[in-house]
Structures are given as C-alpha cells and as structure tokens.
Amino acid sequence: xxxxxxxxxxxxxxxxxxxxxxxxxxELKTLVAERLEQGDRRFxxxxxxxxxxxxxxxxxxxxxxxxVRERGGDLRLGGLNDDLRALFxxxxxxxxxxxxxxASEALAGF
Amino acid sequence: xxxxxxxxxxxxxxxxxxxGARITLRLxxxxxxxxxxxxxxxxHCLGGGGDRDRMRFRLEVVLAEAxxxxxxxxxxxxxxxxxxxxxxxxxxxxxxxVTDEGDGFDPATVPEPVTPQHILEERGRGIFLIRxxxxxxxxxxxxxxICAILLRR
Numbered sequence: 001x002x003x004x005x006x007x008x009x010x011x012x013x014x015x016x017x018x019x020x021x022x023x024x025x026x027e028l029k030t031l032v033a034e035r036l037e038q039g040d041r042r043f044x045x046x047x048x049x050x051x052x053x054x055x056x057x058x059x060x061x062x063x064x065x066x067x068v069r070e071r072g073g074d075l076r077l078g079g080l081n082d083d084l085r086a087l088f089x090x091x092x093x094x095x096x097x098x099x100x101x102x103a104s105e106a107l108a109g110f
Numbered sequence: 111x112x113x114x115x116x117x118x119x120x121x122x123x124x125x126x127x128x129x130g131a132r133i134t135l136r137l138x139x140x141x142x143x144x145x146x147x148x149x150x151x152x153x154h155c156l157g158g159g160g161d162r163d164r165m166r167f168r169l170e171v172v173l174a175e176a177x178x179x180x181x182x183x184x185x186x187x188x189x190x191x192x193x194x195x196x197x198x199x200x201x202x203x204x205x206x207x208v209t210d211e212g213d214g215f216d217p218a219t220v221p222e223p224v225t226p227q228h229i230l231e232e233r234g235r236g237i238f239l240i241r242x243x244x245x246x247x248x249x250x251x252x253x254x255x256i257c258a259i260l261l262r263r
Contacts, residue, residue, distance in 0.1 A: 021178070022144070023141045054178060059235060092224040092229060
C-alpha cells in the first residue's frame with residue numbers, strides 16, 4: 001500500500017510511502033476523491049517517507065489540488081526531501097502549493 | 111517494487127576520453143517496472159552509494175522520465191512493444207538513449223509547463239524536467255528516441 005489516510009481533528013492526513021509515480025498516482029487520486037465525497041475539505045499530504053515523485057505524480061498533485069479547491073477546500077504538503085523540493089521549484093509548483101518542512105507543521109498551518 | 115527480472119548487459123569500451131562502459135537494458139511496456147529499471151541502471155552507472163548527490167538525482171530523474179515517456183506516450187503501454195535503454199559511461203559524461211516502438215512525436219510541440227496557461231495541466235512536465243536536468247538533449251527525426259547527456263561535474 002503506497003498511501004494511507006488518517007484524520008487529525010477535521011483534517012485528512014494522507015501519508016505517502018515509497019514513490020509517487022505514473023505507476024500509482026491513480027491510487028492517490030482515488031483516495032482523495034473518496035475523502036472529498038465523504039465531506040473532507042482540509043488535507044495534508046505527508047511526504048516524509050517519500051523518496052521520489054515523478055512528473056506524473058506532480059501532475060496528479062496539481063489535479064488533486066484543483067479538485068479540493070473547487071470544493072472549497074485546501075491542501076497542504078509536508079515532509080518533502082531536498083530533491084523533491086528542487087523538483088517543485090524547477091516546475092514552479094512551489095507557487096501553487098503551500099509546502100511545509102514537515103506534516104506536523106503543515107497541520108499547524110491550518 | 112515489482113520484481114520483473116530485468117537483465118542489464120554491460121561491456122567495456124575505450125575511446126579518446128579513456129576507458130568506459132556500455133550498458134543496455136530492454137524492458138517491457140509496463141509502468142510497474144520503471145522503478146526497478148531506474149534503480150538497476152543507476153547502480154550500474156554510479157554504484158550503490160546511498161548518498162543523494164546531485165549527479166545521482168539528475169540521472170534518476172532523466173532515466174525515470176525518459177522511460178515513462180517511452181512506455182506511456184511512445185508504446186502506449188502495448189505489451190507487444192518494448193523499450194530499449196542504452197547508456198554510455200565515460201569519464202567526462204553519461205549518455206542515455208531511450209528508444210520506443212511508437213510513431214514518435216514532435217518535441218517542439220510540447221508546451222512549457224511552467225507558463226501560467228499550462229501550469230495547471232496534469233501532463234507535460236517530463237520532457238521539461240529532462241531538458242532542465244540534462245546538459246544536452248536530442249531527439250531522432252522520427253521522435254521515438256531521446257538522447258540525453260549528463261556531464262560529470
């Protein structure tokens with residue numbers, strides 16, 4: 001299982017382990033879509049245990065963020081390692097997302 | 111990680127820059143094998159060191175994106191088609207050639223994904239990442255083979 005969901009107060013915390021790539025991005029999109037259907041609107045994506053995100057994974061995050069915001073929600077990212085931060089900066093996706101050093105800091109940001 | 115028994119072939123070579131090596135790998139059009147292919151090829155190029163240096167990061171991203179493009183866009187995940195990866199290791203650089211069996215595409219038509227009109231699109235960042243992390247990128251005329259060169263520095 002690449003992704004697991006938990007809840008902290010009214011915030012859905014999605015934890016990603018391993019890699020987020022073209023191989024499993026649909027799994028993450030489905031998980032967040034199910035949470036949106038269940039009424040969740042505030043999300044933290046915890047990448048503290050994620051070694052790599054490929055361009056398909058980045059694209060999936062863009063689509064997920066759009067879907068959350070269209071429902072009036074918000075999504076924050078935490079725990080990205082230095083390489084992944086560099087990918088977000090290179091693709092300018094750091095301008096689209098609220099990115100915190102850790103998931104706990106992303107949670108505290110709400 | 112899915113174990114698909116990918117088989118890397120490695121041979122020695124020498125040119126004007128000194129001794130080097132050639133590495134080849136043929137893999138099926140299955141996105142489940144990309145992670146293993148990248149790990150295998152990176153190991154053969156740079157060894158098993160776990161340190162996250164810049165060269166390792168650039169190599170992993172270029173390999174992952176080029177192979178994913180070949181499988182998904184090129185071969186359209188057709189199980190009857192495969193992807194050929196050839197790597198030339200030399201002291202000054204690493205050259206990566208990834209070739210698929212698709213019809214090819216025109217890389218000039220790929221929009222810049224960082225522009226305001228395209229940044230919210232899901233697709234289109236793979237070639238951008240390769241172009242920004244490799245030192246030289248060339249496509250063949252048909253557009254089904256990409257050559258990326260990374261300078262060791």
